[in-house]
Amino acid sequence: MSIWKNGEEILHLHGGSLTKDADAAPWTPETLVPVYSATKGPAALTLLLTLHDARLTPDAPVRSVWPGLPLPVTFGELLSHQAGLPALDEPPSVYDHAAVVRALEKQTPAWTPGTAHGYHPRTFGFLLDECVRRLTGGATLGQVWQERIAAPLGLDFWIGGLPAARHPDVARLYPGRPKPPHPDETGFFAAMADPATLTRRAFASPAGLHSVAEMNQPTAWNAALPAFGGVGSARALGKFYALLANRGVWQGQAFLPEEILPFLTTPLTQGNDLVLCLPTRFSAGFMMDPLAPDGTKLRSRFGPSLSAFGHPGAGGSHAFADPATGFSFAYVMNQMEPGVLPNAKSLRLLDAALTESADAPS
Numbered sequence: 129m130s131i132w133k134n135g136e137e138i139l140h141l142h143g144g145s146l147t148k149d150a151d152a153a154p155w156t157p158e159t160l161v162p163v164y165s166a167t168k169g170p171a172a173l174t175l176l177l178t179l180h181d182a183r184l185t186p187d188a189p190v191r192s193v194w195p196g197l198p199l200p201v202t203f204g205e206l207l208s209h210q211a212g213l214p215a216l217d218e219p220p221s222v223y224d225h226a227a228v229v230r231a232l233e234k235q236t237p238a239w240t241p242g243t244a245h246g247y248h249p250r251t252f253g254f255l256l257d258e259c260v261r262r263l264t265g266g267a268t269l270g271q272v273w274q275e276r277i278a279a280p281l282g283l284d285f286w287i288g289g290l291p292a293a294r295h296p297d298v299a300r301l302y303p304g305r306p307k308p309p310h311p312d313e314t315g316f317f318a319a320m321a322d323p324a325t326l327t328r329r330a331f332a333s334p335a336g337l338h339s340v341a342e343m344n345q346p347t348a349w350n351a352a353l354p355a356f357g358g359v360g361s362a363r364a365l366g367k368f369y370a371l372l373a374n375r376g377v378w379q380g381q382a383f384l385p386e387e388i389l390p391f392l393t394t395p396l397t398q399g400n401d402l403v404l405c406l407p408t409r410f411s412a413g414f415m416m417d418p419l420a421p422d423g424t425k426l427r428s429r430f431g432p433s434l435s436a437f438g439h440p441g442a443g444g445s446h447a448f449a450d451p452a453t454g455f456s457f458a459y460v461m462n463q464m465e466p467g468v469l470p471n472a473k474s475l476r477l478l479d480a481a482l483t484e485s486a487d488a489p490s
Contacts, residue, residue: 129141129142129362129366129457129458129459129477129481130361130362130363130365130366130367130457130458131366131455131456131457131458131481132366132367132369132370132373132455132456132457133453133454133455133456134374134454135370135371135374135377135378135379135454136370137363137366137367137370139481140157140362140363141477142155142156142157142159142362143155144462144463146159146297146298146299146300146462147299147300148300148302153296155299157361157362157363158284158297158361159297159298159299159361160284160290160294160297160298160299160359160360160361161298161299161301161359161360161361161445161460161461161462162298162301162343162344162348162349162357162358162359163358163359163360163365163441163445163460164343164356164358164441164442164443164445165249165355165356165439165440165441165442166358166365166439166440166441166445166446166447166460167253167287167353167354167355167356167357167358167439167441168252168253168354168355168356168413168414168439169368169369169413169414169438169439169447170273170277170278170285170287170354170358170368171252171253171256171257171269171273171287171354171355171358171413172207172256172412172413172414173277173372173384173388173392173413174256174260174269174272174273174276174277174287174354175203175207175256175259175260175269175413176207176388176391176392176412176413177272177276177277177384177385177388178259178260178263178264178272179203179263179388180385180387180388181263182263184203184263185203185387186202186203186204186207186391186412187202187203187204188202188203189201189202189203190202190203190206190259193259193262193263194258194259194262196229196233197232197233197258198233199211199212199213199237199241200241200242201241201242202242203259203412204391204396204412205241205242205396205397206255206256206259207256207396207410207411207412207413208245208396208397208410208411208412208413209245209246209247209248209252209397209401209403209408209410210241210242210243210244210245210396210397211237211241211248211255212237212238212239212240212241212244212246213232213235213237213238213248213251213255214238214246214247214248214249214251214326214329214330214333214402214403215238215251215326215329215330215332215333216228216231216232216235216251216329216333216334217231217235217236218231219231219332219333219334219335220334220335221334221335221336222250222334222335222336222337222351222353223336223347223351224334225254225257225258225352228251228254228334229254229258231334232251232254232255232258238326238402239402244399244402245397245399245401245402245408245410246326246330246401246402246403246404247330247401247403247404247408248330248355248403249330249331249355249356249403250330250331250333250334250355250356251330251333251334251355252354252355253269253353253354253355253356253357254334254354254355256269256354256355256413257269257270257352257354260272268288268352269287269352269354270286270287270288270289270352270354271289273287274286274287274289277368278364280383281367281368281371281378281383282367283360283364283367283368284360284361284363284364285358285359285360285361285364285365285368286349286358286359286360287352287353287354287357287358288349288350288351288352288353288357289350289352290346290349290350290359292346295346295349298344298349298359299462300344300462301340301343301344301443301462301464302340302462302463302464303340303464304443304463304464304465304466305466306466307465307466309466309467310467310469312406312427312469313406313467313468313469315405315406316404316405316406316468318405319405326402326403327403327404327405330403337351337353337356337357340464356441356442360460361460362458362459362460363458364458365445365447365458365460366447366456366457366458367456368447368458369438369447369448369449369456369457369458370449370456371383371384372384372392372437372449372451372456373449373450373451373453373454373455373456374451374454375389375451376388376389391411391412392411392412392414392437392449392451393411393435393437393451394411394412395409395410395411395416396410396411396412397409397410398410398418398419399418404468407426411437414437414438414439415430415437415438415439415440416430416436416437417429417430417434417436419434427469429446429469429470429475430448430450431448431450431455431457431478431482432482433450433452433453435450435451435452436448436449436450436452437449438457440469440470440474442464442468443461443464443465443471444459444461444464444465444467444470444471444473444474445459445460445461445474446458446459446470446474446478447459455482457478457481459474459477459478461473
């Protein structure tokens with residue numbers, strides 16, 4: 129776990145080991161682990177930065193750079209899961225980027241883009257990656273992330289291309305044991321149990337990398353999978369969100385263009401999620417707590433602030449920023465638990481972290 133306040137790490141906790149073997153190496157601040165959908169936050173910022181470089185905003189139509197995607201969808205709608213492409217009728221291999229792009233181009237949307245939203249658990253990464261490749265003339269999203277964000281900030285976080293020298297630092301993931309779902313997630317698990325539902329089809333598109341064992345292989349770590357393939361440390365995720373909590377300023381210098389910052393905290397969609405089967409709220413690529421009609425939170429997974437944003441990952445990883453307080457939080461683990469939202473352990477740690485942050489000097 130890594131906690132930051134106003135650009136400084138105020139707390140770092142780690143424990144356990146990289147595997148369950150008797151002679152396993154201990155977990156350290158440099159330990160890496162696959163974080164599944166916690167990858168989506170770094171991926172979203174990479175696309176936003178690439179759009180800014182091309183003098184485009186999230187309001188621009190995607191087909192202005194990707195004519196083969198014949199949908200009336202903006203980059204903002206793409207980033208906020210409104211494109212209607214969470215599932216593919218004929219899902220190709222997750223390792224075949226070109227084939228997935230062709231499948232996306234011919235896929236009939238599950239709804240008219242911009243009229244509803246539903247989480248794109250796996251296709252999200254291919255949609256963003258293809259946009260980045262077209263905007264840059266061929267560089268992958270993972271390459272842009274590394275060159276423009278990760279390397280300059282010294283973040284131990286990769287979206288594809290994990291160096292072989294770091295392979296021994298990757299903790300082995302262990303699947304969680306089945307248990308009754310949280311009341312918020314009963315609809316999601318019921319939908320996942322039915323192969324015909326949009327929910328089940330979305331989590332199966334594209335095909336491959338569905339088992340935890342597969343995520344423990346270098347093939348997965350090296351693949352460019354911006355929706356769920358990131359590998360990194362808690363400190364790296366905490367520092368990434370510390371930059372965003374500090375409004376794009378790092379060590380007194382503007383690291384991010386000021387123009388993209390409002391898109392991180394401005395909700396673009398809210399309501400019933402047609403894939404997760406519960407209320408969700410998204411800005412441009414980041415999840416936010418959904419609100420009731422009176423403006424109060426329906427649930428709290430990102431602290432008390434209404435402007436906080438971030439993204440959880442399967443198994444329990446969780447990370448977010450709160451620009452209102454300059455606070456950021458990141459938690460990663462290798463013993464997974466079932467669930468689509470941050471689990472009870474990460475939320476207990478978050479509650480303790482918020483108390484620690486409140487006591488820290490401003």
